[in-house]
Amino acid sequence: MALSKKDIQQIAHLARIEVSDDEIADYVDKLSQIIGLVDQLQQVNTTDVVPMAHPSDMYQRLRDDEVSEVNQRELFQRNASAVTDGLYRVPKVLD
Amino acid sequence: MSWETVIGLEIHAQLATRSKIFSGASTAYGAEPNTQACAVDLGYPGVLPVLNAEAVRLAVRFGLAIGASISERSVFARKNYFYPDLPKGYQISQYELPIVVGGSIRIGLDDGGEKHVAVTRAHLEEDAGKSVHENFDGESGIDLNRAGTPLLEIVSEPELSSAVEAVAYMRTVHQLVRYLGICDGNMQEGSFRCDANVSIRQVGDEQLGTRTELKNLNSFRFIERAINYEIERQIDVIEDGGEVVQETRLYDSDRHETRPMRSKEDANDYRYFPDPDLLPVVLDSNYIETQRAALPELPEARQQRFVQSFGLSRKDAAVLTGSRETADYYEGLVEYLKGEHKLAANWVNGELAAALNRDSTGISEARVTPKLLAGLLQRIVDGTISGKIAKEVFEAIWQGEGEADDIIESRGLRQISDSGELETIIDQVLANNPSQVEQYRGGAHKVLGFLVGQVMKATGGKANPGQVNELLRTKL
Numbered sequence: 001m002a003l004s005k006k007d008i009q010q011i012a013h014l015a016r017i018e019v020s021d022d023e024i025a026d027y028v029d030k031l032s033q034i035i036g037l038v039d040q041l042q043q044v045n046t047t048d049v050v051p052m053a054h055p056s057d058m059y060q061r062l063r064d065d066e067v068s069e070v071n072q073r074e075l076f077q078r079n080a081s082a083v084t085d086g087l088y089r090v091p092k093v094l095d
Numbered sequence: 096m097s098w099e100t101v102i103g104l105e106i107h108a109q110l111a112t113r114s115k116i117f118s119g120a121s122t123a124y125g126a127e128p129n130t131q132a133c134a135v136d137l138g139y140p141g142v143l144p145v146l147n148a149e150a151v152r153l154a155v156r157f158g159l160a161i162g163a164s165i166s167e168r169s170v171f172a173r174k175n176y177f178y179p180d181l182p183k184g185y186q187i188s189q190y191e192l193p194i195v196v197g198g199s200i201r202i203g204l205d206d207g208g209e210k211h212v213a214v215t216r217a218h219l220e221e222d223a224g225k226s227v228h229e230n231f232d233g234e235s236g237i238d239l240n241r242a243g244t245p246l247l248e249i250v251s252e253p254e255l256s257s258a259v260e261a262v263a264y265m266r267t268v269h270q271l272v273r274y275l276g277i278c279d280g281n282m283q284e285g286s287f288r289c290d291a292n293v294s295i296r297q298v299g300d301e302q303l304g305t306r307t308e309l310k311n312l313n314s315f316r317f318i319e320r321a322i323n324y325e326i327e328r329q330i331d332v333i334e335d336g337g338e339v340v341q342e343t344r345l346y347d348s349d350r351h352e353t354r355p356m357r358s359k360e361d362a363n364d365y366r367y368f369p370d371p372d373l374l375p376v377v378l379d380s381n382y383i384e385t386q387r388a389a390l391p392e393l394p395e396a397r398q399q400r401f402v403q404s405f406g407l408s409r410k411d412a413a414v415l416t417g418s419r420e421t422a423d424y425y426e427g428l429v430e431y432l433k434g435e436h437k438l439a440a441n442w443v444n445g446e447l448a449a450a451l452n453r454d455s456t457g458i459s460e461a462r463v464t465p466k467l468l469a470g471l472l473q474r475i476v477d478g479t480i481s482g483k484i485a486k487e488v489f490e491a492i493w494q495g496e497g498e499a500d501d502i503i504e505s506r507g508l509r510q511i512s513d514s515g516e517l518e519t520i521i522d523q524v525l526a527n528n529p530s531q532v533e534q535y536r537g538g539a540h541k542v543l544g545f546l547v548g549q550v551m552k553a554t555g556g557k558a559n560p561g562q563v564n565e566l567l568r569t570k571l
Contacts, residue, residue: 053375069120088237
């Protein structure tokens with residue numbers, strides 16, 4: 001399956017990555033090759049293969065439900081570009 | 096044309112853990128902004144999520160209570176989208192292999208019937224943060240305290256056919272999660288909220304119509320109103336020759352309308368994939384059986400038992416089992432009052448419920464404990480006081496004046512049982528009301544009620560109305 005120019009623009013938009021028109025042709029080509037690889041994998045019979053969720057053959061360790069973190073707001077907010085009354089300030093979001 | 100409605104609900108229940116689902120930050124409500132958001136919640140580079148065992152246990156508990164199958168292996172996935180209250184750029188959720196699969200919820204219908212609503216799945220996920228738009232002069236403020244709070248998303252099949260049914264379903268789930276102690280159910284604080292998928296189709300159509308999703312409905316009243324508004328809107332759109340657009344809509348309770356929220360092209364393109372930071376969650380059958388054995392008696396079973404062993408009406412039993420605390424209170428009360436189940440039910444659902452409501456108190460904190468209430472009701476049963484006087488005594492106990500017996504004694508409320516004393520009063524009343532006596536004797540037996548009332552008044556309510564009735568009849 002080959003991707004279209006529109007597909008690339010949509011993927012870039014969803015990932016919030018700016019892609020210039022010059023770059024698009026290149027991505028169409030390269031990403032289509034990856035899809036081609038997946039197409040090839042699709043031909044393998046996987047009827048008896050359990051889908052892999054993680055390359056490591058282990059299972060999730062659980063932690064006890066205990067509060068172990070202390071308030072470090074001041075430390076974290078030193079990295080923020082703008083803060084008011086303890087809130088991170090960002091460009092207006094509408095929903 | 097005649098339309099039918101198809102509704103499916105996605106309920107988000109905040110799981111009652113102390114710490115977050117993937118970090119050790121506190122989940123306590125109401126803290127100063129961003130004081131409970133640690134490096135994991137903020138999505139700092141290099142951090143790793145570690146799953147909270149209690150969140151898993153609570154999810155399993157829910158699954159077992161609705162007869163679902165518990166996945167021995169479930170997987171966390173990343174749901175990708177950009178929003179400022181989601182610092183990582185993805186929400187950790189479960190997609191292909193959720194922890195709870197299937198099950199069903201039985202709801203009672205208005206006509207007295209019932210309906211089993213199938214649950215598709217329930218999965219674990221993290222909550223996002225909160226955006227504040229007021230007073231930010233074109234910007235938004237972000238509080239990430241809620242980011243990473245454990246949620247159980249309970250997804251129903253599209254089997255609900257009206258707003259009323261949707262509310263009944265939601266109420267039933269609300270009651271269940273509180274019974275199970277897995278969620279505090281506080282809707283004001285956002286601990287229990289839902290999204291509704293609503294579509295309409297012509298009666299008889301097999302295929303579902305295009306649905307819209309109503310977001311973040313956090314009160315039973317709003318759910319009903321929002322769904323009804325949306326049904327009307329969709330019917331109008333179609334009958335005007337238009338098409339319903341698949342989109343997310345927000346209910347505005349002030350204007351009583353729904354309006355589009357997110358643009359549709361982004362809405363369902365979440366590019367889920369298994370989260371490489373988390374390994375599959377494996378639960379063995381031992382663990383699952385241990386959790387099954389620890390389940391409390393569920394509301395439905397308890398209601399049934401109240402009807403069968405206590406001889407209560409379905410309605411009384413339903414109110415008493417409305418919350419686990421109320422049912423526990425009632426059972427505590429009847430322990431002291433063998434055989435007086437109906438009287439006990441009337442008082443818990445009547446006087447006690449009214450007082451709790453008036454003072455906005457929870458039944459577990461009620462000043463009139465089961466033991467104190469039992470002491471009072473005992474005095475009605477043995478004829479020491481009438482039901483009317485008992486209300487006065489109840490109020491006094493409520494105000495902290497002590498036990499029923501002390502209050503009855505100190506206020507001199509003991510019912511007059513000495514028939515000699517009562518007869519004197521009755522003679523007086525008869526002497527004072529010669530015309531009513533005349534009427535009664537002339538065949539107008541209705542005036543007896545008036546005369547009983549006069550005697551009760553003269554005794555300050557302390558006479559036994561049955562006894563007064565009897566004595567009056569004899570004398571007349």
